[in-house]
Amino acid sequence: MKVTFIGHVSKDFNIIGGRKEISPGGGVYYGAFVARSLGADVKVITKLKLEDVPIFKEMENFGIEVVWIESDNTTTMENIYPSENPDERISRMVERAGPFLKDDLKELEGVVHVSPLWRGEFPESLFEVVREKVRVLSVDAQGFLRDINEDGSIVYKDWKKKDILSTFDVLKLDISEARVMAGESDPKKALRKLHMFGVKEIVLTSSEGIYLSKYYEVSFSTFGSWSMEGRTGRGDTAIAAYLVLREKIQNSRKLTQEVARITTLKMQRKGPYRG
Numbered sequence: 001m002k003v004t005f006i007g008h009v010s011k012d013f014n015i016i017g018g019r020k021e022i023s024p025g026g027g028v029y030y031g032a033f034v035a036r037s038l039g040a041d042v043k044v045i046t047k048l049k050l051e052d053v054p055i056f057k058e059m060e061n062f063g064i065e066v067v068w069i070e071s072d073n074t075t076t077m078e079n080i081y082p083s084e085n086p087d088e089r090i091s092r093m094v095e096r097a098g099p100f101l102k103d104d105l106k107e108l109e110g111v112v113h114v115s116p117l118w119r120g121e122f123p124e125s126l127f128e129v130v131r132e133k134v135r136v137l138s139v140d141a142q143g144f145l146r147d148i149n150e151d152g153s154i155v156y157k158d159w160k161k162k163d164i165l166s167t168f169d170v171l172k173l174d175i176s177e178a179r180v181m182a183g184e185s186d187p188k189k190a191l192r193k194l195h196m197f198g199v200k201e202i203v204l205t206s207s208e209g210i211y212l213s214k215y216y217e218v219s220f221s222t223f224g225s226w227s228m229e230g231r232t233g234r235g236d237t238a239i240a241a242y243l244v245l246r247e248k249i250q251n252s253r254k255l256t257q258e259v260a261r262i263t264t265l266k267m268q269r270k271g272p273y274r275g
Contacts, residue, residue, distance in 0.1 A: 002110035027115030030233035037275035116143025166198025
């Protein structure tokens with residue numbers, strides 16, 4: 001099985017409990033490790049300042065194929081967790097790599113997950129290019145809801161082109177993003193509204209657990225405790241596990257449980273899930 005992740009890697013400055021940590025990040029970074037650990041053939045297409053490649057070199061060491069596309073900058077994020085609620089996160093963009101272009105997406109096949117970090121990183125016109133090449137198209141809502149102000153602060157705004165959602169096979173988002181898109185704080189109500197836009201499958205995460213299409217839910221607490229240090233990459237772990245396992249586990253309840261189990265294990269420690 002081939003899974004390709006498209007999106008910027010990120011130099012993350014995570015501030016948790018007043019402590020500042022610097023680590024490699026980005027949805028494609030966290031997701032790629034999960035898919036590879038579950039046996040998939042994994043490729044990452046990303047953009048960054050080439051002198052920063054060593055920061056993310058661990059992906060290649062783990063057996064992940066990476067296409068490094070040169071940019072003037074590397075996307076750099078500051079994430080502040082002001083409380084013990086993992087759904088409360090204040091993010092600020094420090095620097096941005098350049099947007100993706102059609103020429104960056106030449107060789108695509110199988111399952112593709114588009115995971116941008118900010119609106120404009122992956123122009124919506126490129127979905128037509130990707131859709132005609134792949135079997136399964138999965139998209140992270142985050143990169144189409146995050147607007148960047150001049151000071152780098154991030155404002156979440158609704159996805160204006162919701163009609164495009166029907167062209168996706170899978171949509172990934174968290175409860176904060178669901179509130180913006182569906183106007184609902186209740187995960188099940190949010191799922192119902194999002195399905196009305198034509199989304200076929202949805203992976204939604206919150207501090208409580210995992211919610212999948214058709215309203216299956218499993219609490220993270222079922223599989224043990226987790227730490228705030230392990231919060232970054234929660235949704236990226238869930239979607240990557242889902243994309244690989246949805247073709248191996250046909251029972252929706254069992255699938256949800258396994259995705260929740262893997263995500264819980266990831267959240268017990270910082271860094272990506274490696275099996």
